[in-house]
Amino acid sequence: MRSILILILTPPLPKIPSSGCTTIDLQDGVLRLEALLGKMSYMLHLLQMACSVGKVQLKIAKQTRGKWASLGQPLECHNSFLPQKGRALHYRDCVLVSKTQVNHNTCLFRLQLRCGTVMHVPVGKHVYLKTRIQEAEVVKPYTPVDQSLVPADPLVPDQTHGSDLFLMVKVYPDGLFTPHLNTLKIGDHMLVSGPEGPFSLRPLRDVTHLYLLAAGTGFTPMARLIQLSLQDLGTIKKTKLLFFNRQEEDIMWRSEMDDLAAKDERFQVEYVLSEPRAGWTGRTGRVDQSVLRDVLGRPDGAKCYVCVCGPAAFTELTEE
Numbered sequence: 001m002r003s004i005l006i007l008i009l010t011p012p013l014p015k016i017p018s019s020g021c022t023t024i025d026l027q028d029g030v031l032r033l034e035a036l037l038g039k040m041s042y043m044l045h046l047l048q049m050a051c052s053v054g055k056v057q058l059k060i061a062k063q064t065r066g067k068w069a070s071l072g073q074p075l076e077c078h079n080s081f082l083p084q085k086g087r088a089l090h091y092r093d094c095v096l097v098s099k100t101q102v103n104h105n106t107c108l109f110r111l112q113l114r115c116g117t118v119m120h121v122p123v124g125k126h127v128y129l130k131t132r133i134q135e136a137e138v139v140k141p142y143t144p145v146d147q148s149l150v151p152a153d154p155l156v157p158d159q160t161h162g163s164d165l166f167l168m169v170k171v172y173p174d175g176l177f178t179p180h181l182n183t184l185k186i187g188d189h190m191l192v193s194g195p196e197g198p199f200s201l202r203p204l205r206d207v208t209h210l211y212l213l214a215a216g217t218g219f220t221p222m223a224r225l226i227q228l229s230l231q232d233l234g235t236i237k238k239t240k241l242l243f244f245n246r247q248e249e250d251i252m253w254r255s256e257m258d259d260l261a262a263k264d265e266r267f268q269v270e271y272v273l274s275e276p277r278a279g280w281t282g283r284t285g286r287v288d289q290s291v292l293r294d295v296l297g298r299p300d301g302a303k304c305y306v307c308v309c310g311p312a313a314f315t316e317l318t319e320e
């Protein structure tokens with residue numbers, strides 16, 4: 001036998017893509033494979049002989065012919081099956097390959113993982129970025145946005161690099177982390193964790209009307225949910241995004257959302273401004289009962305689902 005194939009099989013969920021995922025890191029001869037299965041995490045962690053990484057399958061090739069006594073030297077937590085919460089976050093290196101201005105205070109950062117890492121972040125989950133700022137370790141969460149909505153960047157030729165992360169980040173001039181992120185140059189390095197977060201796609205099964213209420217950067221998880229609902233969730237007849245911002249210039253990806261709504265009648269978007277300038281004819285104000293009653297229709301026989309994301313004050317008020 002010249003090679004071993006390890007296949008991680010996760011049970012299929014009818015109609016809904018699995019929110020389970022596998023992250024593979026092969027760096028400096030160490031193989032770390034973590035498969036998230038619901039709330040559990042299975043890990044292979046080996047100092048191995050030689051291997052090459054494919055998309056879902058991992059092929060470990062022998063350097064020399066003959067019988068293998070073992071797969072390699074087991075490392076910490078090898079062959080363990082633990083609740084995901086019980087595992088420390090693992091960070092791997094990534095490189096900033098492009099940075100595009102989205103609006104006056106928000107940029108789209110494209111991070112490329114090193115060759116040897118394969119990571120898919122399921123819809124609704126986030127990753128952590130970690131760095132050292134003035135001798136202190138700083139860690140902040142960010143939710144990748146949908147790659148298919150990202151306008152093509154002529155300076156970065158390979159737009160289809162599957163493992164690239166696109167993070168849409170609002171920069172706070174007085175913030176701790178984002179001013180540092182904003183000063184990174186193309187080619188600079190950053191540490192990124194694997195996918196995290198409790199969001200599950202299971203409740204979306206059989207949903208017919210999906211309502212997405214987002215404020216500010218709470219838009220980021222919605223970007224992928226919108227694409228998923230239009231492309232993969234066959235039962236959904238209508239997806240509506242209600243996007244709250246202070247002023248018109250704060251709205252992220254407005255033309256992308258408007259284009260999508262123009263192309264697909266199942267998708268609608270409405271913007272609500274709390275501090276509109278003169279001339280704004282759309283909705284105004286903050287989230288309250290009257291706007292929600294107005295927007296969240298429940299037609300007969302519909303199964304509706306509402307996702308809310310934004311600053312704590314916004315989500316608390318909306319849930320109320």
Ligand SMILES: Cc1cc2nc3c(=O)[nH]c(=O)nc-3n(C[C@H](O)[C@H](O)[C@H](O)COP(=O)(O)OP(=O)(O)OC[C@H]3O[C@@H](n4cnc5c(N)ncnc54)[C@H](O)[C@@H]3O)c2cc1C
Binds near residue numbers: 126168169171172176
């Ligand atoms: C699950 C999750 C996903 C996220 N995804 C994204 C995303 O995709 N994109 C995105 O841009 N953000 C996202 N965020 C927010 C992000 O993690 C950071 O909080 C944000 O980038 C600010 O980081 P910062 O360190 O630069 O600013 P911070 O230092 O946190 O400061 C932010 C602002 O709050 C003010 N502030 C700080 N502390 C206080 C205080 N005690 N009292 C009053 N004001 C204070 C600061 O002056 C500044 O204006 C997400 C957050 C979570 C929890």
